[in-house]
Amino acid sequence: MSRGVAAEGGRWRPLGQQLFPRPRLTQILDSMPSVTVIRGPRGSGKSAVVEAWRESGRLPADQVVIIAPPHNRGQRQGYWAAAEESLARSTSPTVIVLDLPERLDDTALEERVVDLLDQPGRRISVIILTRLSFAFPTLSRPPGGYQVITPNQLQFTAEETGLWLRTFGHRLSTRDIDTVCELTGGHAALTAVAASVARLFAEDLSIGPKLFASTLTRAIDDYVRDASARDPELADFDLARLSIAHELDNSSAPIVGGDLDLPQLEWCGIATRGLGPGGDSYRIPDGVRDSLLRMACQDTPEVVRSTSATLCTVQLTRRQPLRALDYARLSEDWTRVAEIIESHWLTLMAVPQQSTRDALLALPPQIVDRNPLLGAWRSLSVQAARTRPTTAEHEFHESGPAQPGSLERELAPETLRSMQFRMSGRFRDAAALSARLSTLADREAAEHPPARDGLPFLHLQWGINHLLHGNFDECADAFLKAVSGTLAEGFDFVRRDASGKLALLYAVHGDPTRAGEWVSTSEQFDLPPDGMSSITALGQLTARALTALDRMDLDSAREALDAIGTVSDQEELWSFASYARSQYALMTGNAESGLSELWHEKSVYRRWLTSDALATQLLAAAEADLLCALGRGSEARTIASTPGTFAGLTTVRARIELLTGNPQGALGECTQLPSNQNRGLRAPIEIALIAAAAYTELGDTAAAEKNVRHARTLSSRTGVVRPFAMMSSRSAASSAHLREAPTDLPPATRPVFPDAIDHVDLTTREVAVLRELETGAKNIEIATRLFVSVNTVKSQSQSLYRKLGARSRVEAVTTARHLGLL
Template identity: 30%
Template sequence: MTDVRVSARRLRLLRRLDESPLTVVWGPAGYGKTELVESWLALRADVVACRIAAPGPATGPDAYWAAVASASASASAGGADVMVVLDLPEKGLLANIGVRLWDLQVRTPTCRFVLTTRDGSVFDDRFPSSGVSVVMPAELEYTLDEVAELLADRQASSWRAARDVWLMTGGHPALVALAENVLRIYGKDLELERERACLAVEVQVDRYVDANLLEPLPQSLRAAARTVAAVRRVTATVVTMLRVDDAEKAIAALECAGLLYRMPPSPERYHVFPDAIRRSLRRGAMREGMQPPPEVSAALARWYETVGDPVEALRHATEGQDWDLVVEVLAAHWVEITATRFGVLFRALCGLPEHVLRSRPAMLYARELAVRISSDLRPLPRSLPEVISPGADIDGQDSFDVALAPGVLRSTLMRWIGDYDEAVRNHAELVDLATRIESEGADQGARPDLAPVWTHLGLTSEYRGDHQRAADLFERAVIGCPRGPGDFAARQAAGQLALQQAVLGEGRRAQRWIEQESTFGSVAGWLGTTIELPAITARVIVALDRLDVAAAEQVLTTLPELTGNIENWAFVVYARAQYELMRGRPEAGLDRVRRHRAEFGKWLGPAAFARPLLDAAEMDLNTALGAGSDVLERAELVSGPLHPLVRLSTARAALLTGNTSTAAKHATELTRRRGIYTRVRLEAFLIESMVSLHAGERDAARVAWNRAVALSEDTGLARPFTTVPAEMRSTLSEFGTPPVDFGAQEWAPYPLPAPAVHLTDRELAVLHGLSRGHPVVDIAKSLFVSPNTIKTQLRGLYRKLGVHSRGDAVREARRRGLV
């Protein structure tokens, strides 16, 4: 029985059947073609269904189409809307199908016609009618969102499990349903049993392929299916090279069985397997030892190289152990392969023999980097070759191959393992060399595309906190990049510039880079998240800074789940922490920061910018929770100078705990230093204005406030003004109106500042005596008064400090900076 509820949710498909009086639903076996049509009919009670039974083997085309015409005429005789369903017609019945269906439409205008087929040859005949709607195989596949909705409806899993199912099944409808049934067995234990559940799904997929797709075939075709699965694009030429007899006939049989489907000519005709089906066939081939011989793989690799498919050339060259071709393909196409098929690149690099790697340092560093991207468990080799000095007499392409490429890969490898100081060791030389190569190429009329080089050098500087140097390198990547396969690096550079400027508080500059980033093409493959993440995170911060929390929340829904391969993790965590702060949920932000700090500890070394960025975020969240005194105690334990972000958080905590002298000291340190981030400088001016106003120094308050207002006008940075209590903000606005629309929301991310304590000279003297541990009698003697007088003054001290004992009085006085 058709599950109408499941199909009805996929409205994007159901709507396709309303588009035209003639619809072709095309896809392999198990793609839910019939279910789609039946679901549409179940939802349209006003439409009469006319299902044409599949003809017998002896039925000829003329007799079949005459029967279709007769049934259509009978069904439409009553004047009702009719849906005529032609389900999986035989291959021989597809000849002249366009003309035949057009003729039927003319004869029975009240009829809709839906043709479901797994045979791509239906498109060999041109349809005269321009109103034909074709539902392609890729459209029938479940999207990730649809898999998540399906599993959520069945209470089967989380978003992570939905992604697992989508990746394992490729969205193949029959396999998605099968996986959903498997996951339901695990119930609430699914997250704990995630690995076991994935293995169970894989086993069930293999059983489905064996029983439903392979079992009906003769043995020779089963073997052919597993052999042909070695390639992604199936053509008669390739199948012949795989030593399969009668290639055309074998391809047609596999298509009829639902294992392959034909792609539109572009320019050649070829077939593909659904991804999950191909992986299953490959697993079966490996179990049965049916891998192509090395010489066949090598021949395929050479053929793919000649037809311009470097990914497949590299895949088969690796399987055929043609190491010369592997090196050749990697050297010529490493940008494209890295962006689209990291798995193929990884296997090729790990397969290269040691003697090949020793003569090619770039390949060696690329392998070590690929290994660590896949898993951090493997230690670095004890000795890695030093990069040849860029000052050597090397020119032309040799400069890139011998010095620049291995140098950049070495720097990237050191950055990946968290050794930022080592990563920047040869940066100046690498920048000089890249500049020379770029200049020489431009002089010769062939400027090389060094966007990936500039981007990786910029990332290393950025993660180390050298923002100006990083910005210069990122700009070179964006400005000098020709649009083409490698422009993903320039897109990442533009996104990183947007993110950098957003974090530093330059909202308008960040917005310009966000717009620049959006002009580049989309990125497919595993690198998509890495490339797009910086700009997405920048949009969150920019929206928060202009107090558009709703927009920030919407963008946050597009942020992916953090994994160990996301170097921008700290910026993502920072953005989420700021969002939680604005929503009044600091405890949620604090939990997130602490959880991810433990997870990404390798990138939190002493030289990492992520450390002060998240230190400051954690301090602000604690201050919002009313733990400002703990923040001050933590700041006192820091050895060496405080990072500007940490100093700002310390000043804020001091202000909110009533320690105005400490707040003023830190804020002044920030406003008087050159080169301080705009965000930090603006917030420091606000703290200075609040401290001065509280002390009755209106002129000083006016100067600091107006400098903050001017910075806000220049940058569009509005959020810092929410840290000023509403009553105090109203008073300070008499000096100058900030360009901020607070709306109806009364933003208050932090508690109100504790009132300042004003002590007399005698009370301060008593307090200092207590802090030194002196008893009341000794304090009285030193001040030439009686012990009773000191006790009276102590009661006044207790009242002003809000405490009830001498120990509490000393602790509170130290927290407020009074002693």
């Protein structure tokens, strides 16, 4: 099923590939700052995003000028001349798209971009399409704004993939879409191949999803083979051999590529550059690498096995058992696979990976049967692969006092089960089981001291279970025990990780003093020796960002967020990093792009957003705040109705009432702050300031002064000043005459929230009628369904039209969708 490829400009693009509109990305481009940089390897869809945006009609076609990629540095003068000529012919506003300008090797490139922007009396925006990860550093702060679309953002989400494939009439199930996402890795060009395969299948699924998956696999392999063979830019690379290495760095490159120029991999668009444990590392996009590796295993299996065995040895020398296990499995050395699991079980359990489970499932029965640990772990992996565990299947009963040795017999396997609950999104069950295990461990430690070497690691896992469910006290207790327990030599990273997560816990709840203390504590412990530094660092870096935001140190917050970089979809703390990024976007006046990024991340990590996950509450509060900043009150109110005890939800609900002109309602929400959240300071300060503004609007100056004084006292205790900077201009002005109003706070560059936000209050009956209107039902049909008269339906419809400012059903439904009412 080879479809052929075009390699124009050094790109991989299936012939006949259609542009697919991606609102998530076009909304980012709609903001039109001075500079937008779109980064990604070949085939990642950089130019397709811009072309789809241009076709969306945001600007007239002649005002979006795309300068084709140069073939070599000799075209330098012609490239810039083309940009200037196009600019002279077009009208304002104008967008200049510079495609792969790094090929010019122009040391004055950034100065030339600044010259393009410097057009008196005209609004110019520049979009740069590049393969380089760390290019154009001096363009990051132009007067008109700067934004970056990363390779991760360019990847197709499951939702986008499903929408595109369904445009061809293929009724794909969720499982089919997941299969496509797994095989393509979200890579734009490979997703286009999947769209072509879906079009061939049309609506005929009678031949089965397995044939669809195998056909898609062959199509992807044919496409990648043809693309790599026909592009002269790739002629010097043995891509199949390079694909054996998961990441290419100074240790793996000589093994798979000989005298390999690593930066050239990024320049040619083969791989993206990142920071690995040994310095710069380069990674081929997942879907492309998987395809190349399949071809290598088929064409040169002995080379794959021998090369993988060598890479495994290197990774073990570097004390990176996770990667070593991958290579051992690829080399099909099952004895070595078992040895790695047995020797590094603590590390492998600390960072649950699908590759570890795959290795356990691939082990021959004769090896598993000889080792009880492997047998138990494999059984759990098989169970997790087949179905989600149920509570009943994993109950264990305490029949009396624990006996010596019961710690090893019960706690470790039960902790594995709690981790399986956690990985399947059942955070309440994971936390409940962790609480019981902690009680048993405390009793065991008291009756049979000293505590075992592995116990701090178990406490760390129980703490993570509580953290992801939102149990503050139990989480803090577990992490404290992990920090203070006795550990085997070489596992100091457990203390470092627990300290960083304690810092995160306090930072999320608005206590920067304690958060800072635990960040400092975590830095006293050794770095993990096994490639886990990025995982143990996430909690600490997110805590740094949130702490800096609370103190309005925006530069430090930006540094911490930059250090976090792209978060893997396997990272369980992703929602905390997303929350911090959303708060930074809110405080820097970038609510639109912050909301777009948040929606993208929610779609990528949607499997973690269960009803009992703290992540659901965190991101609901962040999303509602961003919507408030954009004046979209109805949508914000809908999102803020998410149930939960996270204090951020209470504050945003109170803020919505205040900004929609309901000070009495705001005061009512202020009384709902959960009492157990008073250990943090940010939420009580925000609530006090919202209450002060509400009392001021109601004319109760004494109560307003009391609340400002309370907020001021809490702020001076730890330096939390962000809530003051979040006051709307009207709230700040109305309370400026108060004697206790602060005067020494850092000035806000712009108001975070508007003075008022749009909202539409509908009655329950109006909402019911609106939902029926959305279905296209006639009045008599609506009346029958709602058990009311036709006149009542007409009256409710007229009320809806008036509130929504609509003149027809279609307009009412469209407006309601825009406001988040549907």
